[in-house]
Amino acid sequence: MLDLSKTDIERIKCAKHIVFFSGAGMSAESGIATFRGKDGIWNKFKPEELANFNAFMKNPNMVWEWYQYRRNIVRHAFPNAGHLAIAEFQNYVPKVTAITQNIDNLHKRAGSHNIFELHGNIERNYCIRCKTFYNDIEEKVEIPQCKCGGLIRPDVVWFGEYLPEDQFQGAEIATSECDLFFVVGTSAVVYPAASLIYTAKYNGAFIIEINIEKTEISSLTNKSLLGEVGKILPEILKKIKE
Numbered sequence: 243m244l245d246l247s248k249t250d251i252e253r254i255k256c257a258k259h260i261v262f263f264s265g266a267g268m269s270a271e272s273g274i275a276t277f278r279g280k281d282g283i284w285n286k287f288k289p290e291e292l293a294n295f296n297a298f299m300k301n302p303n304m305v306w307e308w309y310q311y312r313r314n315i316v317r318h319a320f321p322n323a324g325h326l327a328i329a330e331f332q333n334y335v336p337k338v339t340a341i342t343q344n345i346d347n348l349h350k351r352a353g354s355h356n357i358f359e360l361h362g363n364i365e366r367n368y369c370i371r372c373k374t375f376y377n378d379i380e381e382k383v384e385i386p387q388c389k390c391g392g393l394i395r396p397d398v399v400w401f402g403e404y405l406p407e408d409q410f411q412g413a414e415i416a417t418s419e420c421d422l423f424f425v426v427g428t429s430a431v432v433y434p435a436a437s438l439i440y441t442a443k444y445n446g447a448f449i450i451e452i453n454i455e456k457t458e459i460s461s462l463t464n465k466s467l468l469g470e471v472g473k474i475l476p477e478i479l480k481k482i483k484e
């Protein structure tokens with residue numbers, strides 16, 4: 243049963259701008275592993291050996307191979323009912339923004355238009371020397387090189403790196419303007435991304451969390467819905483269509 247009152251549903255129906263702030267749990271039902279928790283990526287691999295610039299310079303082939311492996315998973319995955327529900331909200335709400343920490347491109351593939359990618363996109367790559375972008379890269383295990391001779395890296399944010407400024411600024415503006423802010427499938431422990439939840443709060447947005455368990459920020463929210471995003475979001479959508 244959906245734990246939302248009639249007033250909550252009315253609030254969603256009347257919202258002018260809804261932001262969905264997503265994390266790895268958003269794509270869990272698409273078969274993409276989360277980072278923390280029982281089967282989390284960071285239980286099996288060490289971020290300090292794979293997801294930072296020094297590791298890349300020390301062992302570029304190993305880091306490249308790991309991203310090729312993840313790229314392959316993403317390529318064969320499909321948006322789930324949660325991603326599709328967010329895209330469908332666009333038909334019922336004047337403005338919908340998806341702000342994601344995920345690099346899997348699934349919000350876009352589901353049909354969302356207004357997207358801010360805080361941690362980059364695994365389908366894009368760029369040369370570390372001349373910054374030329376490469377979208378489609380042949381499937382090779384060996385790390386490719388740019389025409390200029392520089393190494394090509396995935397366009398994702400590694401530990402110790404800044405978030406893409408335009409994406410974070412856009413996300414902050416949308417967050418401070420919205421009247422309803424959904425926090426979906428994130429442990430909300432990685433900053434500065436998680437700071438958006440506080441921005442939403444201070445600017446008076448109604449905050450609804452969807453997660454299979456309580457998180458660090460559950461007590462900050464107006465509603466904390468326990469369950470899978472691929473089930474709960476379609477249920478909410480059904481209610482607002484009624």
Ligand code: OAD
Binds near residue numbers: 271278343399457470
């Ligand atoms: P985490 O792995 O930290 O958290 C995933 C969250 O999703 C947890 O709170 C789970 O309980 C929840 N969850 C799992 N399955 C779910 C489902 N089906 N429905 C709803 N919730 C579900 O992932 P993030 O919060 O995204 O950064 O992690 C943030 C950042 O840490 C990532 O972007 C990545 C990582 O290091 C970079 O790579 C820069």
Ligand code: ZN
Binds near residue numbers: 371373391
């Ligand atoms: Zn180059």
